[in-house]
Amino acid sequence: MMIPVISGWFQLVLWLAAAVGVALLLSSIVGLTRGHTVRFIDEHGRHVHLRRRQLGAKRVSGGVLLLIVALALLWVTSMAQSYLGLTADIPVAQVRATQIEGMPHMMSLELTQLDSSGHELSHKTYLVKGDRWLLQGNIMKFAPWMNMLGIHSGYKLTRLSGQYDDPNMDSNEKHTVVVLNGGDDDFFKRTYKAAWSSPFVDAAYGNAAIAPADGLPYNIFVSQTGFYPKPAK
Template sequence: MDWTALLRLPSTILLILAVVALMFTLFQLVALRQRLDDQQRLAAVGRAVLLIAGFAITLLLAGMGVALRGYRLLSEETPVVEIDARILSPQRWSLVLHWPDGATRRVEVAGDAWRVEAVVLKWKLPAMLAGLPPLYRLDRLSGRYDDPNDEMHGARTVIDFREAGGFDLLDLHKQYPQWVPDVDVLFGSGVFLPLVDQGHYTVSLMRTGALVARPDEATVQRIAQPF
C-alpha cells in the first residue's frame, strides 16, 4: 500500500491497524526469545528483522492515527460549521456552532464580528495527481472589533478547537518530516463576518484551502440595516 493511501483511512481504522501491528511485534519478540534460548542464531536474526519492521509499522500507524484526529478530506467545497448568533449585551455575543456531524457547541465572544481560522495541509503535485485532496483542521474561533482601538483595549475572546494535549499532524510534520514527505505547504486560512442578533452563517472550505463564509438572506438584510 502506498503511504498516501493511509491518509484516506479514518483515524480509528489506523489505530486498530496499529494494535494489530503491535500484537504482531509482540509475537515476534516472544519468538525471538525462544530462538535465542534454542541457540538458533539464523532464525533469531530473521525474527529480529520482523520485530524491527513490526515496531516501525506500529509507530507509523499509531502516529498517523493520532495525528489525523480532527482532520477531514476536502472536496470541491466542504461544509465546516454553521453559526447562530444572539446578542447578550453591546459587543457581547452567544454563538451556537453546528458541526457537519450533528454536534453542537455554545460559546461566547466579544467584539463586532466573529472570525474562524483553520490549518490547511496541501500536498505536492505527485500526491495531488494521485487524487489525494488537501486536509484541514479548524484551529480557533475569536471575536473581532471593527475599531482597531477597541481591538487593542477591549476584551479578547478566543476559543481553541484543538484537543488539549493532543498530538497533531502539524507537530508530526515538524518533528518527523520524513514521515509525511509529500507535504507541499501548511498554512492558515481565516474568514470573518459582522455579528448581528439572530444572525445565521455558514462556513465552508474550498479545495484551494480558502475558507468561505456566507450569511443567510435574513442575516444579509440585518447587516445592511443602518445603525
Template structure:
C-alpha cells in the same frame, strides 16, 4: 456514517493499515518461532527481518493516523461549520456552532464580528496527482472589534477548536518533517463577518484552502441595514 465513508478518511485508512501490518508482524513472529524450533536459522532470519519491517511501518502509520485526527478531506467546497448568533448585551454574543455531523457547541464572544481560522495542509504534486486531497482542521474562533483602537484595548475572546491533547499532524510535521515527506505546505486561512442578533452564517472551505463565510439572506439584510432602515 457507512464503512465506505469511514475508509475515505485519511486517519482511518492509516490506522487500518497499521493494524493490518501489526497483524502481519505477529504472524511473522509466530512463523519465526516455528522456524527456530525446527532449526532453520536462515529461514528464521528472513522472517525476523520481515517482522521488524512490518512492525516499524505499523508504528509509523499508526502515529501518522493518530496525528491526523480532527483533519478532513477537502473537496471542491466542503462545509466546515454553521454559526447561529444571539446578542446578550452590547458587543457580547452567544454563539452556537453546528458541525456537519450535527453536533453542536455553545460559546460566548466579545466584539462586533466573529472570526474563524483553520489550518490547511497541502500535499506535493505527486500526491495531488494520485488523488490525495488537501486536509484542514479548524483551529480557533474569536471576537473582532471594528474599531482598531478598541481591538487593542478591549477584552478579547479567543476559543480554541483544535485537538484537546495538543498533538496532531501539524506537531508531527514540525518535529519530524521526514515522517511526512509528501507535505508541501501547512498554512492558516481565516474569515470573519459582522455579528447581528438572530444571525445565521455558513462557513465552507474552497479547494484552494480559503475559508469562505456567508450569511443567509435574512442575516445579510440585517448586516446591510443594521438600524432596520
C-alpha cells in the same frame, strides 16, 4: 486533522478513465516493441529460434495512434481531476452569531461542527466578546499529484474568537478565545519537522473565516487553500 477524499460517480469515472489510459499506454508500447519468433533448422540439424522485431508501417502507425490516444486520455483525466479538486469544497461548520441586546460588543454564537460529509459532529452556543467572529484552524495543503488522486487538503478547526470593529478596542479590550478540538496540538512542529511530509505536503499554515455578528447563518467551507464563510440560503 481531517483529510477528505473526494468521491462520487464522477470521481469513479475519472479513476476508470485513468486506468484505461494506462492500459492503452502499456499496450501501445508493447505493440511498438513486440517482435515475432522465426524457427528454422541450421546446417547442423539444430532447431534455432530467432526473435525479430516487426516495424512494418501498419504496426508503427497503429502503435503511434494508440500511444497518442492513451496520452490524450491521461491528460484529459488529470485536468478534470485537478479541476474537481479545486472546486470540490468541503463543509466544515455552520455559524450564527447575534449581538445581545443591552450588552454592547457581546454576541451569542451558535457553532455546529460538521464532518467531511456534512453530518453534525457537535452543536454548542458560546458568549463571545466582539462585533465579528473568527473561526480559525489549520490547513495541510498536499502536493498537486495527491489532489489528482482525489485527496483534498487536510484541515482541523482549532479556535473560536471575537474581534472588535474599532481597532483601538481590538488593541485594548479583552477578547474571548475558545479552544476547539484540542487546539493546534503541535501541528506545525510535527508537520514541518517530519521527514515524511516533504514529498506529500506543499504547505502547512493557519487560516480563519471571519464574518460579522449580524444574526445571519453562515456555512463554513474549506477549499484547497483555506476556510471561507458563505451566507446560508
